[in-house]
Amino acid sequence: MSTLPTGVVLSIGEELLEGRVLDTNSQCLSRELLSLGVQVRKCFTLGDVAGDLHSQLEDLRGQVQFVVSSGGLGPTADDRVRAEVSAFLDVPLEPIPEAIAPLRAVWARAHEGEPPDSFLNQAHVPLGATPIRNRVGTAWGFSCDLGQGTHLFCLPGPPQECRSTFFEGGGREELEVLLGGEDFLALGTFHTTGLPESKVEALVHDLMTQEGNPRMGITASPRKVSISVMAWREPGGKSATEVLEGTAAKLRTRLGDLLWGRDGQTLERVVVGELLQRGETVATAESCTGGLLAATLTKVSGASEVFGFGWSTYSNQAKMAQLGVDPTLLERHGAVSQEVAYAMAEGARKASGSTWAISATGIAGPSGGTEGKPVGTVFLGLAGPKGSFSVHRRQFSRAGREGVQLQTVRDCLELLRRELKGLPRLPSV
Amino acid sequence: MSTLPTGVVLSIGEELLEGRVLDTNSQCLSRELLSLGVQVRKCFTLGDVAGDLHSQLEDLRGQVQFVVSSGGLGPTADDRVRAEVSAFLDVPLEPIPEAIAPLRAVWARAHEGEPPDSFLNQAHVPLGATPIRNRVGTAWGFSCDLGQGTHLFCLPGPPQECRSTFFEGGGREELEVLLGGEDFLALGTFHTTGLPESKVEALVHDLMTQEGNPRMGITASPRKVSISVMAWREPGGKSATEVLEGTAAKLRTRLGDLLWGRDGQTLERVVVGELLQRGETVATAESCTGGLLAATLTKVSGASEVFGFGWSTYSNQAKMAQLGVDPTLLERHGAVSQEVAYAMAEGARKASGSTWAISATGIAGPSGGTEGKPVGTVFLGLAGPKGSFSVHRRQFSRAGREGVQLQTVRDCLELLRRELKGLPRLPSV
Numbered sequence: 001m002s003t004l005p006t007g008v009v010l011s012i013g014e015e016l017l018e019g020r021v022l023d024t025n026s027q028c029l030s031r032e033l034l035s036l037g038v039q040v041r042k043c044f045t046l047g048d049v050a051g052d053l054h055s056q057l058e059d060l061r062g063q064v065q066f067v068v069s070s071g072g073l074g075p076t077a078d079d080r081v082r083a084e085v086s087a088f089l090d091v092p093l094e095p096i097p098e099a100i101a102p103l104r105a106v107w108a109r110a111h112e113g114e115p116p117d118s119f120l121n122q123a124h125v126p127l128g129a130t131p132i133r134n135r136v137g138t139a140w141g142f143s144c145d146l147g148q149g150t151h152l153f154c155l156p157g158p159p160q161e162c163r164s165t166f167f168e169g170g171g172r173e174e175l176e177v178l179l180g181g182e183d184f185l186a187l188g189t190f191h192t193t194g195l196p197e198s199k200v201e202a203l204v205h206d207l208m209t210q211e212g213n214p215r216m217g218i219t220a221s222p223r224k225v226s227i228s229v230m231a232w233r234e235p236g237g238k239s240a241t242e243v244l245e246g247t248a249a250k251l252r253t254r255l256g257d258l259l260w261g262r263d264g265q266t267l268e269r270v271v272v273g274e275l276l277q278r279g280e281t282v283a284t285a286e287s288c289t290g291g292l293l294a295a296t297l298t299k300v301s302g303a304s305e306v307f308g309f310g311w312s313t314y315s316n317q318a319k320m321a322q323l324g325v326d327p328t329l330l331e332r333h334g335a336v337s338q339e340v341a342y343a344m345a346e347g348a349r350k351a352s353g354s355t356w357a358i359s360a361t362g363i364a365g366p367s368g369g370t371e372g373k374p375v376g377t378v379f380l381g382l383a384g385p386k387g388s389f390s391v392h393r394r395q396f397s398r399a400g401r402e403g404v405q406l407q408t409v410r411d412c413l414e415l416l417r418r419e420l421k422g423l424p425r426l427p428s429v
Numbered sequence: 430m431s432t433l434p435t436g437v438v439l440s441i442g443e444e445l446l447e448g449r450v451l452d453t454n455s456q457c458l459s460r461e462l463l464s465l466g467v468q469v470r471k472c473f474t475l476g477d478v479a480g481d482l483h484s485q486l487e488d489l490r491g492q493v494q495f496v497v498s499s500g501g502l503g504p505t506a507d508d509r510v511r512a513e514v515s516a517f518l519d520v521p522l523e524p525i526p527e528a529i530a531p532l533r534a535v536w537a538r539a540h541e542g543e544p545p546d547s548f549l550n551q552a553h554v555p556l557g558a559t560p561i562r563n564r565v566g567t568a569w570g571f572s573c574d575l576g577q578g579t580h581l582f583c584l585p586g587p588p589q590e591c592r593s594t595f596f597e598g599g600g601r602e603e604l605e606v607l608l609g610g611e612d613f614l615a616l617g618t619f620h621t622t623g624l625p626e627s628k629v630e631a632l633v634h635d636l637m638t639q640e641g642n643p644r645m646g647i648t649a650s651p652r653k654v655s656i657s658v659m660a661w662r663e664p665g666g667k668s669a670t671e672v673l674e675g676t677a678a679k680l681r682t683r684l685g686d687l688l689w690g691r692d693g694q695t696l697e698r699v700v701v702g703e704l705l706q707r708g709e710t711v712a713t714a715e716s717c718t719g720g721l722l723a724a725t726l727t728k729v730s731g732a733s734e735v736f737g738f739g740w741s742t743y744s745n746q747a748k749m750a751q752l753g754v755d756p757t758l759l760e761r762h763g764a765v766s767q768e769v770a771y772a773m774a775e776g777a778r779k780a781s782g783s784t785w786a787i788s789a790t791g792i793a794g795p796s797g798g799t800e801g802k803p804v805g806t807v808f809l810g811l812a813g814p815k816g817s818f819s820v821h822r823r824q825f826s827r828a829g830r831e832g833v834q835l836q837t838v839r840d841c842l843e844l845l846r847r848e849l850k851g852l853p854r855l856p857s858v
Contacts (some may be wrong), residue, residue, distance in 0.1 A: 013473075014646075016456075017469045017472065018469070018657075018659070019458070019461070019462075019469075020458045020618070020646065020648060020657055021461070021648065022453060023455070026448075026450045026452070027450070027452065028448065028473065030447060030448035031447065031448025031449070032448070033448075034447050040447070040471060041446070041476070042475060042481075043445070043446065043472075043473070043474035044471060044473035045471060045473075046471055047470070047471075110627070136827060160827070160828075171678060189449070193582075198539070215832060217444060218442075219449060226817060228449055230447070275602065284720070284741065286723075289637075289727075290732070290736075290739070291722070291723025291724035291726075291727065291739050292720065292721075292724035292727075293720070294720025294724075294741040294743075295718070295720035295721035295741075296716075297719065297720075298719025298720065298741070298793075298834075299719070299830065299834070301796060301830055303719070304744065307719075307741075307743050307744075308742075308743050308744030308746055308747050309741070309742065309743070309744065309746075309750075310719070310720050310740065310741030310742075311739070312713065312720065312724075312727070312736075312739030312740070313737075313738065314727065315734050317735030317737060318737050318738040318781070321738075322778075351750075351751075352747070364727075365730070366731060368733075398589070401730055402728055405727075
């Protein structure tokens, strides 16, 4: 790792220090820098205090090769980045010729008269800097050489604009050129669902504790355990990608069908993709998740090919009227029961004519729990061409109402994924 | 502002610098520090490199009154915070007597034999430090005096544990004691929906540009514009709360019924609360939002009192079979039309027997748009005791599929809120 060039990520804005806005740019930029082979040493969040950026740049110049900042490029008085960087470099601000006319047009659409200088300022960069185009907002970014081997990239703060300037406006491209296009590093993240972190870890423990290249980590989120792999070029040997793919092959062998996705893949996309391939459909019948399972499936573009019908049967009346759940089942076992989960799935499959139907009924909390059925008690049902079944899944109630709902949705998707793949069912717990 | 004590927030963990994990602790802690009257000067993210924390503490000692860190307290070799702080203070680590036995019990539940020192380490703090209890995990936090007027709080990194130690474990309480319990500062955020940022800004512009106390800001998220107010104590005059409430009263006058909530309030909670108060119910009939509206309503604990029935009628077949939408409407106007939105709402109200029913049908994208109905074209319907109507709402397609879905859900909630309050309807756009 010691041969990697280094970087620092800056986030600029008083609203970040006041906690009014969550900073997501740092994560995105850190991740991208790393994937380009730049090791991020630190991230800083600065406010809009005059001089803060200047002294930060003093500290960083000569210490790291790359500084990437977001924020502070807008039209208001507290957007000081352009002015501070030109003062730092002791050069004036120069207009970006191609940017001025479009900016005037934006102004004219909403205002009378001439735009103020502060507005046109958004199309200026320090003399000698390379402008970075912003396709989704008015503030251009720029990159420039700070001297002593340090290069600065300044991007706008709104998350969409930060990403657009970096990925589409030329920021990332220039960074690649500066890096000489070498394959320093390759990253992969491998996703599993269905086993707790400790059991996944046990399956790959010996791979993880090996010293050196690649470096591996494991992170758990609700009902999902992911293994991250960072591989780098062996001096005079394998490329970073070869090292990564060697480990990926080992993980596939170790984890088998526990492993369902890689990198940006999601469980809902895997399930929708599998159904698309098979020409099959799925319906949803939700109680405790209230519609979140249907909403999750329909986040996937193209879901309309596999999903036509969903019910949020929050009340008993809805379960009976819409899904044909037998009132005696509700009386005898209660709405939160394995029997009702089974009947909901069956009813949804029948009413929709879908190949599959998934149901969930449970106690999301914070109230509504009893001694026999505490908060986090959830039953899932699956109806399919070869029959139906339902399971009891105890969710971690400590995660709160939304956490219980999220875990339940992940379990529902995993239930169907396993059935589609012919894997053993999720066990009752 | 210059009289406020100052602080720095540290986040510690290689996974943050690698962009594998989004840091939400900094925002939470910054916000809380500010609400206690501590002005956060900077945030830093550090990795797990030995010595980094030590040199950071050197830099900060004597510069700010409070340093609050999260992360680096766990049982693994790269969790260096305890060791680095004791080295910094030149004191040994001491066990927390009450913490050792419970920690051994946690170990014994999952393992054979004695716990390793690294595990028991989680119940140790630098000699003289105040332990901070962790109710949801095994790693205790602590606070200690660094000298030169700087006080350090070290909290665990997992978001739930960070919050639990700070809010319930004694962190916040101790900070309050150190601050002397004075009412330095009061914060409020005021939420509106239905007008774009520029129009909300125009309504309160003169309040915002006043210099001094309180300081105000405006932030826009999909279909929501919020005004934040930071008020502080007038030397020898009003308390911070009095200043804040004075501004709150002005905002209420200026914004009228545009203003629907304050601070942690959400639009869905406002709507559910209003329905609860009136003893009324609502059903949902969703196409392009796929279930997200139902999921949003049922995020609210207690939603079962007002929400019984929801449909995700993603296919035309479902719209006909479940909501009784006339096939000729679908043929003549298409599923994405004002007529079908109207019919979906009517059908859902009838089939559910609810007081109200909301519907949404549109093109969430990225595909499916046409020249006449581009991505972002959405129609909403509302059926109620006094009849039904539907409106055309054009959503910003640049926000992507999920953005269009989210804007549509906010619009649906606002549609109902206005009807419940007897306000003018959301206009077609």
